[in-house]
Amino acid sequence: MSQAAAPPQIFSPARRLAARRRALRLQHGPDAARYLIDDMVEDVIERLGFLRHTPRQALVIGDWTGTLAPQLRAMGAAVTEADPVDGFAEELPYPASGFDLIASLGTLDTVNDLPGALIHIRKALTQDGLAIVCVPGAGSLAGLRAAMLAADGDRPAPRMHPMIDVRAGAQLLQRAGWANPVADSRHVDVRFSTLARLVEDLRAQALGNVLARPGPPLTRAALARAEAAFGTRRVERFELLTLSGWRA
Numbered sequence: 001m002s003q004a005a006a007p008p009q010i011f012s013p014a015r016r017l018a019a020r021r022r023a024l025r026l027q028h029g030p031d032a033a034r035y036l037i038d039d040m041v042e043d044v045i046e047r048l049g050f051l052r053h054t055p056r057q058a059l060v061i062g063d064w065t066g067t068l069a070p071q072l073r074a075m076g077a078a079v080t081e082a083d084p085v086d087g088f089a090e091e092l093p094y095p096a097s098g099f100d101l102i103a104s105l106g107t108l109d110t111v112n113d114l115p116g117a118l119i120h121i122r123k124a125l126t127q128d129g130l131a132i133v134c135v136p137g138a139g140s141l142a143g144l145r146a147a148m149l150a151a152d153g154d155r156p157a158p159r160m161h162p163m164i165d166v167r168a169g170a171q172l173l174q175r176a177g178w179a180n181p182v183a184d185s186r187h188v189d190v191r192f193s194t195l196a197r198l199v200e201d202l203r204a205q206a207l208g209n210v211l212a213r214p215g216p217p218l219t220r221a222a223l224a225r226a227e228a229a230f231g232t233r234r235v236e237r238f239e240l241l242t243l244s245g246w247r248a
Contacts, residue, residue, distance in 0.1 A: 023206035055101035109135035118176035137241030150229035157215025178245030
């Protein structure tokens with residue numbers, strides 16, 4: 001029997017961890033951006049209320065703000081917290097199981113084996129356990145993408161991550177064997193005064209470039225073209241994709 005082919009290495013695990021470590025450092029600064037993770041936490045709580053699911057054993061992955069776990073504990077759940085920075089390997093079988101809720105916030109968009117990661121989540125759930133995965137999705141950062149294309153001209157370099165849309169998300173959940181899978185998205189609009197401010201916010205939220213083969217650094221001339229294309233007081237849209245489902 002032939003072995004399954006290894007997934008393509010789109011993202012660099014080392015760069016991914018470095019980006020998350022940098023974000024944790026930047027979060028100690030005044031007014032560090034955290035609006036996306038805050039939105040994800042709020043969304044998880046709202047979904048639990050809508051589904052009338054009160055977890056007893058929960059696993060929270062990727063919430064570097066530490067705000068979701070206390071809310072789940074207030075609901076009576078025993079909560080385990082994990083993060084890639086602490087060595088939690090999302091692309092390997094989980095070291096523990098028996099969770100009736102797994103919430104993964106903002107991490108699975110940069111794993112190389114996303115189908116495998118979703119299978120590991122399902123296997124770590126109890127029967128009738130619920131999983132909620134939130135990630136930035138396709139349609140995000142249109143202005144930044146246009147600015148990078150303007151910067152590189154006729155030779156565009158790999159600078160932006162590929163992202164999942166709702167349709168692809170639903171197909172991934174079916175492939176991973178989740179029961180009653182649901183994929184949906186919502187958006188968060190943020191106004192930025194300059195391109196530099198957007199980049200600052202991205203770094204503070206671990207959303208920088210972690211591609212395995214990133215493009216070369218921008219020259220001064222290329223950066224000037226990017227800044228001119230981005231303009232000032234631009235509203236950027238973040239599409240947040242939520243994947244949810246159960247273990248039958």
